[in-house]
Amino acid sequence: MKDLTPAKPTLDPIEIASRDEIEALQLSRLKWSLNHAYDNVPFYKKAFDDAGVHPDDLHSLSDLSKFPFTVKTDLRDNYPFAMFAVPRDQVARIHASSGTTGQPTVVGYTQNDLDNWGTVVARSLRAAGLKRGDMLHNAYGYGLFTGGLGIHLGADTLGVATVPISGGMTPRQVRLIEDFKPNGITVTPSYALSILDEFANQGLDPRACSLDVGIFGAEPWTNAMRVEIEQAFDMHAVDIYGLSEVMGPGVSMECVETKDGLHIWEDHFFPEIINPETGEPVADGEQGELVFTSLTKEAFPIIRYRTRDLTRLLPGTARSMRRMEKVTGRSDDMIILRGVNVFPTQIEEVLMATPGLAPHFQIELSKPDRMDQMRILTEAADDSVSDDARAAAGKALSAGIKQSIGISSAVDVGPVGSVARSEGKAVRIVDNRPKS
């Protein structure tokens, strides 16, 4: 694989500033952001007043913990624009979550917000090793989802030529990679696997393609999956994180030279980790729920937003800004099976270590009697795997899960292509248990 380490002089000075400089900037921006939210969004005014706090009570970064949290239902309750802090004519862009689980959450951006978003995504693409003049195959979905257009904005800012292919039409994805020879690809890790399958269908060798780096995010994925994808394509695979409520992709990004977790662009997004049960902040290094406060956003300031994503904060390495560890999963996706907590990423790790299996899987939950049951649907690595070998691989996966996670599961190993493929975010859990 190519050495893609960016030259230090090309970085924004704040990326390698001292912690003191970063924290001074954060404090002044945080004061602005709290005042901006309080003065312009009735929801925040009421929430702060009810909690007995005022933006003037913030004297240090740790004072932020006195302020109330914001949760997803607050955004839904204020559908569509009541969380906006600027008049409608200053809103330059709208995005929204898919809303498959209820009312969509709507977010807005001023032109300054879009410029800042472009800056942090450009930084992220550069951290992945891309540079002006490169070409990027952008297979994140375009539309209300922030993935496609957010990456596009950053690529424009960095001077990278975007192929705005969006998700879907997998044969065409492969053809354009072959014909246009992009340096990088942005895509969900699960859709990257579908594209990988399609290389094989077309009799092409993915290791021979032009891609030097894949920038994967929008869903959890493991280091085991990283190794699988890097080997399959002979390219680097790095992690990008974000959420529409906070901005979109580019809230944090892994550096290609270290691949040791994701640097949070702390000059725009202030992170905290809290104990999800008590809401109390925990120290850096301790696992918990990630909470973000925006520092510069004009149209849609967000104060102490509970992401439900579980991770921990680590000190800076390749950049001065703190890192977050790869996200284990969302607290919503945690399966509680007979008292044991399980995340799909834990299943992914065991699956990737089991020979004979493809990296595709879905978890089906049911409750035929009084006991919850988990069935894992996966498939053989290739068509040459015999029925006996498939059954043996299934047993091995089940035994591996029992040993490392401590739960019993049934495993179905189907033929190649039997597990539903993703074109965006993978659906890992199908819950058929009766709703209580």
Ligand code: DLL
């Ligand atoms: O998924 C933004 C995005 C687009 C990020 C493209 C990266 C690449 P939402 O649709 O609002 O926004 O979903 C946000 O997706 O709270 C996490 O649960 C999950 N997520 C995003 N990135 C990662 C990642 C976009 N790298 C939600 N690892 C977040 C794990 C991720 N989970």
